[in-house]
Amino acid sequence: MAKKKTISSNDIISFYMDYVLEHNHKPKSIYAFAKQNNFDEAKFYEHFGNFEAIEKGIFQAFFDNTHKALEASEDYANFEPRNKLLSFYFTFFENLTANRSYVIYALHQHKNSLKNYKILSGLKTSFTHYIKDLDIELIDVKQEQLNKIQDKGLTETAWLQLLLTLKFWMDDTSASFEKTDIFIEKSVNTSFDVLNIAPLKSLIDFGKFIFKEKVKTS
Template structure:
């Protein structure tokens, strides 16, 4: 049988996921993997330098699929940051659920150490960029250094929230993972309520006004 001439990233991801779910371990080598799926080993390296790189790209693919679906929705485009993030979560976890067996294989043995998993590094990068583009209202600190610290804190806290939600979903045994849906809604809303800058910004503005007026009166 002639070997396949064209192999895409999507093909490699499908072959890899099928292999680990059937055998409960990664392929022994790229050579064996290529031979099993009837393509030249060099085709693998056109897309990935290792199985580890392929694994990382799988979770980024879940993100990319989610982002693509959302961007096609006119309703999503009209949402504020809170509802955009809620939509992202619900759609992202639909993607995870459709591939739950693989996600459990990839993360199930590392639920306590997910924050440091290299497997999620590409997902983290894409998710952080997404958070940055949401335009979440933060305090106007008027100092670049402080605003950078604030933005970094937002990215780290939202990433940690995503990891906690993934762990909750991995442990969830409710029908259709309905408890995860409830957890998503409550945690996202609580998070936005905690960073709601309107009351605090008003207090800061009042303080500035009082200081200015005191200086003028003196």
């Protein structure tokens, strides 16, 4: 049988996911993997350097597919940051659920240390960029260094929240993972309630007004 001439990264990802789910371990070598799927080994290296790169690519693909679906929605474009993030979570975890067997295989042995798990590094980079692009309103402290610390804290906290949700989903045994949906809604809403700066802004403005009035009358 003639070998496949055209192989995409998605083809290799699909071959890889099928292999590990059928055998419960990685392929023995890239050569054996390519031979089993009837393509030249060189085609593999056009897309990935090793099997770990595929694993990173899979989680990156989950993010990319989620983001692409959201960007295609006219409604999503008009959402406030809170609802955009909720939409991201629900769509992202739908993608994970559609591939749950693989995700559990890939992450289960590291479920207590996801924060440092290398195959999520690409996902973390993309997700933190996504959080920055949401333009979530924070207190403007009029000091560049403090603003940078505040922004860093926001992205790190958002990433930790995603990891906690991922771990909850991995352990969720409820029908249709309905408990994960509840977890998502409550955790995201709570995060934004904590970040609700309108009352604090009003208090700061009131303090400035009182200060100015005292200066005028002194």
